[in-house]
Amino acid sequence: MPRTTTVECPGCPPIRALTFDALGLIKVVEGRDKQRGVPQVVERWGHPQSSKCVMAVSMIDRNSNPLLAVARKNSQIEVLSPVNGDIWASVSNANDLDLQSEENNIVGLHLFAKQNLELASRYFTLLTCTTKGNASLRTIVADSSTRSSCIDSSKTWNVCSGGNILCCKVDGSEKFALFGGKGVEINTWDLDNFTKIWNSKPPPKDSLGIFTPTWFTSATFLKKDDHRKFVAGTNHHQVRLYDISAQRRPVLSFDFRETPIKALAEDLDGYSIYIGNGSGDMASVDIRTGKMLGCFSGKCSGSVKSIVRHPELPVIASCGLDSYLRLWDTKTRQLLSAVFLKQHIMHVLFDSSFIVEDLLPCKQQTPTEIIDNKVDVSPLKRKKSSRNKEHILDGSERKKKSKQSKERKMSERNGRKIASKDEGSKPASKKRNKSSIPGL
Numbered sequence: 001m002p003r004t005t006t007v008e009c010p011g012c013p014p015i016r017a018l019t020f021d022a023l024g025l026i027k028v029v030e031g032r033d034k035q036r037g038v039p040q041v042v043e044r045w046g047h048p049q050s051s052k053c054v055m056a057v058s059m060i061d062r063n064s065n066p067l068l069a070v071a072r073k074n075s076q077i078e079v080l081s082p083v084n085g086d087i088w089a090s091v092s093n094a095n096d097l098d099l100q101s102e103e104n105n106i107v108g109l110h111l112f113a114k115q116n117l118e119l120a121s122r123y124f125t126l127l128t129c130t131t132k133g134n135a136s137l138r139t140i141v142a143d144s145s146t147r148s149s150c151i152d153s154s155k156t157w158n159v160c161s162g163g164n165i166l167c168c169k170v171d172g173s174e175k176f177a178l179f180g181g182k183g184v185e186i187n188t189w190d191l192d193n194f195t196k197i198w199n200s201k202p203p204p205k206d207s208l209g210i211f212t213p214t215w216f217t218s219a220t221f222l223k224k225d226d227h228r229k230f231v232a233g234t235n236h237h238q239v240r241l242y243d244i245s246a247q248r249r250p251v252l253s254f255d256f257r258e259t260p261i262k263a264l265a266e267d268l269d270g271y272s273i274y275i276g277n278g279s280g281d282m283a284s285v286d287i288r289t290g291k292m293l294g295c296f297s298g299k300c301s302g303s304v305k306s307i308v309r310h311p312e313l314p315v316i317a318s319c320g321l322d323s324y325l326r327l328w329d330t331k332t333r334q335l336l337s338a339v340f341l342k343q344h345i346m347h348v349l350f351d352s353s354f355i356v357e358d359l360l361p362c363k364q365q366t367p368t369e370i371i372d373n374k375v376d377v378s379p380l381k382r383k384k385s386s387r388n389k390e391h392i393l394d395g396s397e398r399k400k401k402s403k404q405s406k407e408r409k410m411s412e413r414n415g416r417k418i419a420s421k422d423e424g425s426k427p428a429s430k431k432r433n434k435s436s437i438p439g440l
Helices: 359-375 378-413 415-436
Strands: 015-021 026-031 040-045 054-060 067-072 076-080 087-092 106-111 121-130 134-143 148-158 164-170 176-182 184-190 195-199 216-223 226-234 238-243 252-255 261-266 272-277 282-286 291-295 304-309 315-320 324-329 335-340 345-350
Touching (some): 015 054, 015 315, 015 324, 067 106, 076 106, 176 226, 184 226, 226 261, 261 304, 261 315, 272 304, 272 315, 315 345
Parallel strands (some): 054 106
Antiparallel strands (some): 015 026, 067 076, 134 148, 164 176, 176 184, 184 195, 226 238, 238 252
């Protein structure tokens, strides 16, 4: 039986996340409650197929014209809209060298945010890297009218002479990229000149003379505006901090549990990181000292594949092989909500431009607008209406009197009606007479 969490979930704030699973499906999870709500799957894009397993994703998160790039197992790269799932461009890597093999899948993907967007055509700049180290920087032109795409320019180079690339990351300025993997030391490249500017050096042997082979599984930059400091996780449950300006060997290194590090994510403060391993353990660490700030409450029953920090809210999302999307509070490290998505989740991304539509104010705006439109003419209408009310009252009294006179005339003609009305009118006349007598 898998291990499940028994922690009560208080709910999460308004949030929108995109999940990518092993069958190639893209599921949109939204939490629309203002206070604390339970997120649910609201949309599902694509058809389940094992050959379309999502290997890498990249997203331009902005308010206008956001873009999403997805690299699949069949060497297909799709650029689509994260709002409605419409595909803008689809490119195949089959023309490149040695890309037909299943052992040479795309493991690194980055969609550049600095690009020109026009009405007739769109330009997408993509950086891809395969397991064999074949990196490619290409510009794709997509025509929105014909839904066709072509490669405008392309540049290909090799980032390693041997081994397998397992992690790839681009800094915030989109000028530098790092690569690492099994048998491949972390190396940094200048994307403007396509030259290697730095290469890491393995740590020395320990006191017993045992050398740890190179096997990097994940990496991330600490700050968006600084490409010199980054953190890398290894298959030997080690977390290493590198500083390009200081030395080639890690500045700081520590162990985390006893299973390989599978996912790393940086915090907005620039010194905290979030770690996830192959046994479902998650923790936050102060990378300046290497001390653990705390573990996340609630055990994941499978390997953690992806961890993402929300750019605005104090929330992080994690997903993995237990088919759950979990949302955590970064301050208390408590589980906010968990959504079961049926398939193995490979990646998760946040949509920070998601805003909950306030339905009640929208309904109240229509009458308020009507009232505001009437304000300009209201003084005259109110004066006229007040005068009209007096005239209406006077007219109603006259109508009543005319009706009574007609009834009296009809009663005089009909003897029965005259008698019945005289009997009903006598007590009233007596009362009037009594009230008219002085002293009573």
